[in-house]
Amino acid sequence: MSSSISSDSSSYGLSTSPPSTATSPLSMSDLASELPETDFDLQSRHIPFEILELIMSLIPPPFPAALLYVSRAFYHASIKHVYQRPNLSPKNYLPFVTTISSSDIFGKYVRVLDLRFIIQSGKNSYTSRILRRCSKSVEEFYAPQTSFGYAPLISVRHCHKLRVLDLSLVCETVDLRELFLAIRNLQSLTVLNFPRSSVFCVGFDNSLWPPNLDTLGLAGGISDEFLTNTIFPHTITTLTMAHCPFIKTEAVHSLLSQLGPLLKSVRFAFPMMTLTTNGLDPILRYCPNLRQLSVPTDYITHRMLSPDNVSPGHPLEMLDLDCSGMLGQSNKIQADDIALAILEGLLPKVRIVRASIKLGWSKDDEEVSELIEVLSEKENGGLWIA
Template sequence: MVLPFEIILRILNFSEEATCMNHLLICKAVYIMLLPRLYSSPQLNPTNFSKFVEVVSLPKNKKRFKNFVKCLDLSFIIQSGKNSFVSKLLRRFSFSLEIFVASQTSFGISPLISLRLCHNLKVLDLRLVSETVNLRELFSAIKAAPFLEQLSFPRSSITCEDYDLEWPESLWYLRLQGGISNQFLTDSHFPQTITTLEFSHCPNITGESINDLLIRIGYNLTKLSIFYPMPCLKGNSMDTVFLYCPQLTYLYINIEYITKDLFDEELLPPLEEYERPLKTLIVDSSGLLGQGTKIHPDDLTIAICEDRLPCLQSLKVSLMLGWDFKSDAVQYLVSEFDDRGGSVYTL
């Protein structure tokens, strides 16, 4: 090789595919240097998953791939009865694994036990898991992961009788979903480190329990999302969100859970110490009849003109709200955003 080895590697890094398979054929030295990068985040799908498990499970490869995989994304794997495969992968990459996204079906007790070995885990995403997961077992599994920053609950039912749980100290992102109860929200000691909170597919919780949680940790939140459906929420359950979460920069909400009072001066007062930092507001809709009249464009325009949303730059509204985007009310709202360099979009 004419060029120094380090220069060759630097050149490969600037190529369109830094981990191109052809690069591994240059020479053995390049192969050895690029192999960890190639396996750091394997692109797994239903056609190559079994082969991947087979290769990394071979006795001769036990040490070879041990510390390679940092991101294990199984979101494209639709498998049933393969908990042993998932458990085997978690054990094999327990020292290096930082991000784990579970597959779309089962996640039994065996993978939960294997999770206890993943001490460097930073992201645990179980949102696609359809199998019932016991909350006590889940927290027992992540107790040994002191660096965990992001946690997404499974969408299936979760049961737990003991709410005095030990949350990870570094947790800043939390997605709550599944069969969590009102008592879980009111009795659990959620950490103040959480800045991004999401609710999805929670059939049992009410607006009162969500607001009770927001009263305790809402001041620290910068991003809040409440997705449809949440059947126990009332039509005005989330009208007080700005009172409890004054630091929000991003809010995703469904029209089913708010009214025009959300933008009323009593529930959206000007902040005295600083400007309200909200930059992005998304108002979605499921398309249910009668929901589109709950908010009028003028409700937002007045709040903006009165400087109660001084930092708002992006507004996204669902077409299912039924707003007439050629009307004077909507055009005036769009004009207000244009004047401040912002934009109005449709979903």
């Protein structure tokens, strides 16, 4: 972000400085007073401000910041949309922090705060400061890739409208006990993704879960004891597990036996180093109401689709097969295994299958062609290899 906004609509700045030599951020009234009065400005006075605001609200993101320079009326109708979902990068992050810190006005417009592209400049003090400034309005927060220490956790406590808290890219070690203490009273929080460098959580207090949690992403140094002994909220319908190097197969089965009937979407990501090569075969048995499943073939075999693990009429609709590309993984499940499961009524509702190119499937193969034909009979069905 720079202290001036280019008139080119392809550049998306966030500073509110007018096109002049000024280097420090100005308030809305300062900028509005310095805008030139144009013929269009005279005409726009006849447009009811409510209509102008409605027009601005219909513009899809990213909002073109160049509209700030059309007229005073356009400025006042556009400013909140410019800051609603700021497009932040390492180039414009520091001026954004300066602008947010220098005024109490702009922070109240921020709804989505996405810092996932902030790396070296993502200091704890900056993150904590902008969270405090945006605490009354922010609904989604995606943490930067570097640090997220104690000070940002304290600031999160005051973000009472927060619905999404995504810490999945944080490299710094985070104590999960401090994290849960920070979010326990966030009544609106529905999505929580653990940091991939979280530390063991021993003696966890089950009363610390946010009351309306719907989507949970488990990652980092969580232990088997955490999965086995924790009472997870019965509001969870979406589960993701990634970067869990210490979790064994028995602990995953314990988790699925508790949450399985509630889950509509499940995703496992490679690598999970202590999971056995067939550890996720019974996943459809544990999750009888699952609609979407994403799983690496490293942890399943063709027996995942056998009658021992799938009850007839299972409601699964989307199956996403990933693969590490390691030797022997591509032969563990084949296209005809899926086609037979559909035709035999075990998975009658499957209509979308996405397969990693590392599986070696080709549309010229007879088995793959048969699966394509079966899926093409479904509404909006098909096979995607990517």
